[in-house]
């Protein structure tokens with residue numbers, strides 16, 4: 080009676096210091112994804128120590144954080160951003176690492192392209208110097224973010240030293256209402272357990288509402304596991320998983336495919352497996368979610384209001400809320416629907432896949448963004464997502480509605496390139512973090528689903544997307 | 550990595566929960582391809598009144614006098630006292646690098662985010678978890694007593710106050726061993742190179758599609 084996490088863990092143990100389940104264990108890494116921000120120092124130390132990557136074909140690299148999302152024919156104009164991207168290119172060329180360069184149609188956000196290419200497969204351990212590596216757990220694999228020292232450690236040894244996590248099952252049962260998405264589930268969960276609720280745990284999402292989600296939805300959910308404090312989130316393998324992977328460039332074929340599928344079908348928690356903690360949510364109760372503060376747990380439903388700190392008994396909590404409202408420029412008790420917006424961002428590794436773009440396009444089709452919206456961006460997660468969306472005509476829907484249609488990358492999710500909020504600007508964003516300054520110094524971020532961001536763009540303020548189901 | 554020796558150092562209190570990695574080191578500074586020099590931009594948005602960009606001369610920038618690390622009494626602090634869920638957010642090791650580069654050697658909090666906690670050990674910065682009651686006590690002490698110093702003894706897993714109150718903390722035995730001896734984890738892992746190769750071979754036989 081093992082949980083999915085137990086199965087994945089025990090499959091990868093190379094060496095354990097002792098039988099004690101709490102001891103440091105050497106874990107084998109199957110897939111190492113690399114991007115430009117957290118890798119240069121790792122490559123440099125590796126070289127200084129005279130070491131070489133252990134297994135080159137486990138590595139896939141891409142630049143995503145610093146790349147411009149506008150015309151790329153002139154390269155990157157910010158010299159420091161350019162240096163970082165050039166450094167990645169150089170390191171990959173020198174060592175013979177597979178990399179999708181900036182002008183490759185396969186380039187995109189690392190957490191979008193891994194699954195898209197079939198480079199993320201069930202049963203793998205997947206790491207990347209990026210906390211949102213949890214995304215890949217949607218495929219029934221053990222995927223988690225690491226720091227730069229660990230990037231170097233994996234490069235040099237194909238292993239990581241780690242401790243086993245506790246297990247948490249978050250079960251969402253029932254049917255989601257129209258217009259309710261995986262993003263709303265994720266935010267509702269974080270609202271429930273808090274941003275530290277998952278600390279020390281690996282979370283498995285289960286229940287009928289999760290099984291009904293597409294792979295895109297499952298990725299959105301696992302992507303946000305880190306926002307709940309968990310290093311890893313995962314979903315069991317089923318037909319939806321297997322159908323998604325079939326035929327992708329890095330996926331096995333022929334006999335190997337059949338063999339792989341037999342194994343992948345074992346990747347679920349046993350019926351009698353015991354988790355350290357279990358949380359249950361009723362899917363029917365989940366409404367469209369909007370964050371109002373500077374942490375993803377500061378969230379409420381669209382029909383809610385901004386909290387009133389004077390009603391909060393706990394001094395620390397009251398202080399946090401006051402600080403957040405001050406930064407966000409919001410008055411207590413303001414209905415969420417009355418919050419006026421300046422910018423809209425549809426993108427990021429949370430919500431930039433084809434299904435996200437379709438959901439947003441469905442809402443804006445034939446309409447135009449409100450006069451008070453200064454800028455509305457759609458940034459596809461990869462060149463291939465962009466291409467597919469263009470084939471479906473989604474770009475035209477967005478463009479005629481007044482949106483900008485951009486090249487793929489992280490963009491305004493963290494504003495390391497030129498896409499950012501000015502101080503005081505308020506944005507409905509489909510990304511995953513609403514921390515102070517995340518989308519630009521002084522910028523104010525409200526996290527929502529793609530459909531909710533699209534609806535807000537049309538109205539100029541938050542609205543309940545369910546009212547658009549006419 | 551340097552060996553971690555017992556030391557006595559000045560404490561600075563950062564009285565906010567959920568301090569995230571974007572606050573510890575804002576993203577514009579992540580564009581560096583170096584490991585050092587991040588200390589001057591630690592908590593940049595709280596510490597300075599102007600907006601910081603890479604390459605600015607910190608001595609020409611206007612400090613925010615309200616921010617705790619700018620107060621004269623906390624200059625030279627080596628121990629940061631923090632609140633729950635410190636270091637949440639990104640996996641950027643730039644966050645521990647900047648704390649260490651600034652001069653911190655120890656961070657005490659009731660809880661830390663997982664990746665941040667783990668990253669600290671890799672560079673020889675010691676994160677210590679003490680219970681909320683103890684952390685409350687220390688916040689009171691550091692705010693009311695000038696030049697409040699604590700002794701951190703990793704060998705004995707103890708934080709010792711000026712009045713010789715001792716607070717013990719847990720630390721993983723392997724991590725403690727690495728810190729006390731300044732060991733390189735990669736070197737240690739490579740001692741198991743044969744085992745890794747055997748494991749890899751077995752895996753290649755059983756799941757060949759992973760090695761295509």
Ligand code: SF4
Pocket residue numbers: 143144188189190209211427428429488489492493510511
């Ligand atoms: S899209 Fe945002 S969260 Fe995702 S990898 Fe890029 S910066 Fe990180």
